[in-house]
Amino acid sequence: MQLANHLDIAPIILPLVTGAFLLLFDERRHTFKSLVNVASTLGLLVIAWLLVAQADVEGSMASVYLLGNWAAPFGIVLVVDRLSALMLLLTALLANAALVFSLARWHKGGQHFHSLFQFLLMGLNGAFLTGDLFNLFVFFEVLLAASYGLMLHGSGVTRVRFGMHYIVVNLGASMLFLIGVSLIYGVTGTLNMADLAVRIPAVAAQDRALLEAGTAILGIAFLTKAGMWPLCFWLPGAYSAAAAPVAAMFSIMTKVGVYAVLRLSPLLLGARAGDSASFGDIGLLTAGLVTMAFGTIGVLASQAMARLASYSVLVSSGTLLAAVGMADAGVTAGALFYLVSSTLTIGALFLLVELVDRSQDPAANILAVTMEAYGDDPEEEEVVEEVGVTLPATLAILGLCFVLCGLLLSGMPPLSGFLGKFALLSAALSTGDDNAISGMAWAFFAVLIISGLFAMVAMLRVGIRTFWAPPIEGVVPRVLIVEFAPIALLLALCVVMTINAGPVMAYVDATSQSLHAPDAYIEGVLSARQVPSPKMEAGL
Known part of the structure; x- marks a missing residue:
């Protein structure tokens, strides 16, 4: 078999081999480990780009890789379609940015950073590629095990405290995952996703309640990882306490739960699911x-x-979950566009936070908030005749990046954040029958608009306090090129999405159509043929 035929499994094998290889070397060899990690992560970016091009050419037909050369549903399968290829590319882009940022200082802050980083990528890529629920659980555990180490990377009391919360909550979600998978297997006798889509409509009426209970429990596990309220109490503290490059990578980890819901909801509980069709959609939307x-x-x-x-x-995850709950191809297409834009933006913002915080005095910030809350005005005590404040070049550049993040998060035109929200809203307001707009669609419209307005207000308030006020005692943060370049890259990608919105929207629209009409996916997986071996050709 040609090497190109193994491209589907390369996003899993490459980080696995790299992470294991790096464990063989002493932690003091920082430069060598960094070079190997960067080379591997760049290789993943190239592979992901090739898989996106392959998926776009193949259209609705998924590329199926049979592990062990066992045909589905008996063997483990990896499936590359437009959605999984898109998530692989998004992960690789964010990983390269976070890794380059970490080379300034964070990769030396703890043990085995580079190996954990590669194992995290292995788990993420495997979760996006796998075609059965049990191996989805396996890859979930791989990425979570790596994330536990990365969450605690750099130590510190706050990081350890919130890290323990993060670990306990995810262990509980993993237990629910196993319970849900067990119930589904007990009813259907399979965990292959395509085979489940075939068997679920034929489940006996007396077993359907057990099937739906297993599906609901499995959904709770996914939604805990996605940060759905009220299961999101752990997320703000954990993400804000993590090291900057780790927090940037965590912005894609919440999307793994969203991806699982997006993949399985139309496949297993779509129009062809019989009595279980649309199960949980209203609850998911709410x-x-x-x-x-x-x-x-x-x-x-x-x-x-x-x-x-x-x-x-949380706002990003909630928007995506509500969009999935609408069960509409047009809304899903807008959600995918928004997913890419919001993930890149939030990743850039997490990296930017560390650079900006270097110029801040925490005590002064607390004092400013207190005086703002109680209506005290420091200018009443002392009048400073100052026309304006000159911003140092570093703060000016960081401020420009912060402005772009604010525009993207709030959905202001003309950037990709606005285009994603516009696509979401225009599709959501067209989902009703006879041109009647449903009440839930109006609610989605209102909450999405208000969330953008409040995000702009919050970003303006923090931006004024951070960049408009004079630097404390002339303190200007020292920023290295390897720290600024990843932020500029992620924001530049959002600008590129804006300029090339037509091709990107065409891709996500085709992705959405294949998700809501999964016949080609099911047929591709179940009809995948084993590769002939000499023994098979000889009839042995």
Whole structure:
């Protein structure tokens, strides 16, 4: 078999081999480990780009890789379609930015950073590629095990405390995952996703309640990882306490739960699911709206930039979950566009927070918030005749990046954040029958608009306090090129999305259509043929 035929499994094998290889070397060899990690992560970016091109050419037909050369549903399968390829590319882009940023200082802050980083990528890529539920659980555990180490990377009392919360909550979610998978297997006798889509319509009436209970429990596990309210209590503290490059990578980890719901909801509970069709859609839509509202309140209440970024993750997750709950191809297409834009933006914001915080005095910030709350005006005590404040070049550049993040998160035109929200709203307001707009669509419209408005208010408030006030005693943060370049890259990608919105929207629209009409996916997986071996050709 040609090497190109193994491209589907390369996003899993490459980080696995790299992470294991790096464990063989002493931790003091920072330069060598950094070079190997960067080379591997760049290789993943190239592979992901090739898989996106392959998926776009193949259209609705998925590329299926049979591990062990066992045909589905008996063997393990990896499936590359437009959605999984898109998530692989998004992960690789964010990983390269976070890794380059970490080379300034964070990769030396603890043990085995580079190996853990590669194992995290292995788990993420495997979760996006796998075609059965049990191996989805396996890859979930791989990425979570790596994230536990990265969450605690750099030590510190706050990081350890919130890290323990993060670990305990995710262990509980993993237990629910196993319970849900066990119930589904007990009813259907399979865990292959395509085979489940075939068997679920034929489940006996007396077993359907057990099937739906297993599906609901499995959904709770996914939604805990996605940060749905009220299961998101752990997320703001954990994400704001993590090291900057780790928090940037965590912005894609919440999307793994969203991806699982997006993949399985139309496949297993879509129009062809019989009596279980549309199971949980209303609950998912409602939970998404509440999560958006909770995240919006958190954004507005946040005084620290790290907390603001963490609550922005909840707003993003809530928006995507509500969009999935609408079960409409047009809304899903807009949600995918928004997913890419918001993930890149939040990743850039997490990296930016650390650079900006270097010029801040925490005590002065607390004093400013207190005086703002009680209506005290320091200018009443002392009048300073100052026409304006000159911003140093470093703060000016960081401020420009902060402005771009604010415009993208709030959905202001003409950037990709606005285009994603516009696509979401225009599709959501067209989902009703006979041109009648449903009440839930109006609720989605209102919450999405209000969340953008409040995000802009919060970003303006923090931006004025951070960049408009004079630097404390002339302190200007020292920023290295390897720290600024990743932020500029992620924001530049959002600008590129804006300029090339037509091709990107065409890709996500085709992705959405294949998700809501999964016949080609099911047929591709179940009809995948084993590769002939000499023994098979000889009839042995």
